[in-house]
Amino acid sequence: MKAKNQIKSTDKHIVNLAEIVGGARSILYLKEDLVAYDCDGFTIHKHLPKAVVFPKNTQEVAEVVQYCSENNLPFLARGAGTGLSGGAIPLNGEIIISMVRMKKLISVDLENRRAVVEPGFVNLMLTNSISDKGYYYAPDPSSQYCCTIGGNVxxxxxxxxxxxxxxxxxxxxxxxxxxxNGEIVEVGKDGIPDAPGYDLLGLITGSEGTLGIVTKITVRILKNPEGKQTVLAYFDRVEDGSQAVSDIISAGIVPAALEMMDKTAIEGVEAAAFPVGHPKDIEAVLLIEVDGIAAGIDEQINQILEVCRKRNVREVRAAKNEEERARWWANRKTGFGAMGAISPDYLVQDGVIPRSKLPEVLSKINQISEEFGLRIANIFHAGDGNLHPLVLFDARIPGESKKALEAGSQCLKVCADVGGTITGEHGVGIEKREEMRFVFSEEEIAAQTDIREVFNPYNFLNAGKLFPSPGRCVEIKKELKAQAKIG
Ligand SMILES: Cc1cc2nc3c(=O)[nH]c(=O)nc-3n(C[C@H](O)[C@H](O)[C@H](O)COP(=O)(O)OP(=O)(O)OC[C@H]3O[C@@H](n4cnc5c(N)ncnc54)[C@H](O)[C@@H]3O)c2cc1C
Incomplete structure (x- = not known):
């Protein structure tokens, strides 16, 4: 009751929500506090939430959700807010349900190679918590030092x-x-492969917070590889670097990682916090890591060196020691933020293409850059064709944010046109809703919104994300439903 009395708002919903989560210290509702939650890593759109609540456990999440749905209040979940497509932006003045207090490592079961975590547990903390026992958690977004496993799911x-x-x-x-609706459900029969029934785990993973709020996660953990080595290769021509990527994979090597940065990206990372001395005049750098049984590492490294030499590499070498390897990775993994050293603002795009199309697509992205008069840096997971064109712009110049969005959208169109798609890992959010039409027909979009309706019938949870503004798909849905009735 004391905490309730401390609430300065007369809004009954704020008062009631505060009561559910344990009082005034577990809710933000003043404008000056809410501005920190008006966007995520996609900073072009900003909207204030109605309030942010910080539940401590699943029961409190369920009660908040039930309260919101019974009172027609839109709501959404938020992890660390590092999402790059605007998934955690409260477009409709949502109640944000922050997961940051639910950050426990619940259990580790080395024998069965699994761990159970709360959704606010930070990705890298998992590996840090088990590495002394010889284990790690494999998915490693570059934001892993702060993003949450709930947000990753x-x-x-x-x-x-x-x-x-x-x-x-x-x-x-x-x-x-x-x-x-506030109901708590378990999805997936912990660790049993191919359990009977629909693969709801697969459906919820990647659903961008539109089907439910994840409150507990059982993850697979892996044994540390016996050995690993990393190679750095500099190319004078992007085409040679791209061809080396394809050649490495065609040679039957499956690197643990195969990353590429172009000249503009190199300018950024060398001007930022972790420079490693990349030459300023090269067109592309590849970072290639292999891991596995120690005895096989040298052979794979030699094969990679040979492939790079055949593709006119200017310089190629393996890391001298663990310190150098870690430095190379810090240089790469802080690449997005490094753009801040060469541009006031940047927009991260996220398309996927068949690897063989790399040279063609990079040249088209260059054309887009020229056409829009905006520099575009490229940092990407080259091995799986996942590009990140980074459109550099200055939001203070009127119209430039819009231009950056259009240039980014054009980059995605190029990816879709060569048989790729519009996101590899950052999601659709609000950023790429309209671009869904590059890869899905109206009927396919309508079918997907049908799935959302099964889980989220009133669309109070994270509305306005993932799907384009209702266009013809609404009509198509009506037609299909009418046909089904007649049939
Ligand atoms: C510098 C930088 C580098 C990045 N590198 C990568 C990368 O290499 N690979 C990659 O994949 N991504 C990368 N990202 C994007 C981002 O870090 C990931 O998308 C991450 O998974 C988001 O986690 P989060 O905790 O920040 O989630 P948030 O941004 O808070 O939320 C993201 C979405 O998840 C939903 N959500 C959050 N928690 C839950 C939950 N418990 N239940 C249901 N829905 C939930 C939100 O509603 C929102 O729609 C990068 C971002 C930055 C800023």
Whole structure:
């Protein structure tokens, strides 16, 4: 009661929500506090939430959700807010349900190679908590030092090492989910492969917080590889670097990671916090890591060196020691933020293409850059064709944010046109809703919104995300339903 009295708002919903989560210290509702939650890593759109609540456990999440749905209040979940497509932006003045207090490592079961975490548990903390026992958690988004595993599940996050080990969905064994009506359900029979029934785990992973709120996650953990080595290769021509990527994979090597940065990206990372002395005049750098049984590492490294030399590499060498390797990775993994050293603002795009189309697509992205008069840096998971064109712009110049969005959209169109798609790991959110039409027909979009309706019938949970503004798909849905009735 004391905490309730401390609430300065006369809004009954604020008062009631505060009561559910334990009082004034567990809710934000003043404008000056809410501005910190008006966007995520996609900073072009900003909207204030009605309030932010900080539940401590699943029961409190369920009660908040039930309260919101009974009172027609839109709501959404938020992890660390590092999402790059605007998934956690409260477009409709939502109640944000922050997961940051639910950050426990619940259990580790080395024998069965699994761990159970709360959704606010930070990705890298998991590896840090088990590495002394010889284990790690494989999905490693570059934001892993702060993003949450709940957010990773929602976005089906990838990362540099997902080329060999797969993305988040390949490492999720079970979920506890609060449904949009407040019901708590268990999804997935912990760790049992191919359990009977629909693959709801697969459906919820990557659903961008539109089907339910994840409150507990069982993940697969892996044994540390016996050995690993990393190679750095500089190319004078992007085409040679791209061709080396294809050649490495065609040679039958499956690197743990195969990353590429172009000249503009190199300018950024060298001007930022972790420079490693990349030459300023090269067109592309590849970072290639292999891991596995110690005895096989040297042979793979020699093969990679040979492939790079055949593709006119200017310089190629393996890391001298662990310190150098870690430095190379810090240089790469802080690449997005490094753009801040060469541009006031940047927009991260996230398309996927068949690897063989790399030279063609990079040249088209260059054309887009020229056409829009905006520099575009490219940092990407080259091994799996997941591009991140970074459109550099200055939001203070009127109209430039819009231009950056259009240039980003054009980059995605190029990816879709060569047989790729519009997101590899950052999700659709609000950023790429309209671009869904590059890869899905109206009927396919309508079918997907039908699935959302099964879980989230009134669309109070994270509305306005993932799907384009209702266009013809609404009509098509009506037609299909009418036909089904007649049939
Ligand atoms: C510098 C930088 C580098 C990045 N590198 C990568 C990368 O290499 N690979 C990659 O995949 N991504 C990357 N990202 C994007 C981002 O970090 C990931 O999408 C991450 O998974 C988001 O986690 P989060 O905790 O920040 O989630 P948030 O941004 O808070 O939320 C993201 C979405 O998940 C939903 N959500 C959050 N928690 C839950 C929950 N418990 N239940 C249901 N829905 C929930 C939200 O509603 C929202 O729709 C990067 C971002 C930055 C800023």
């Amino acid at each position: 929602a976005e089906n996050a990838g990362g540099a090492h997902c080329l060999k080990y797969g993305v988040t969905t390949n490492h999720i064994l079970g979920l506890e989910v609060v449904m949009p």
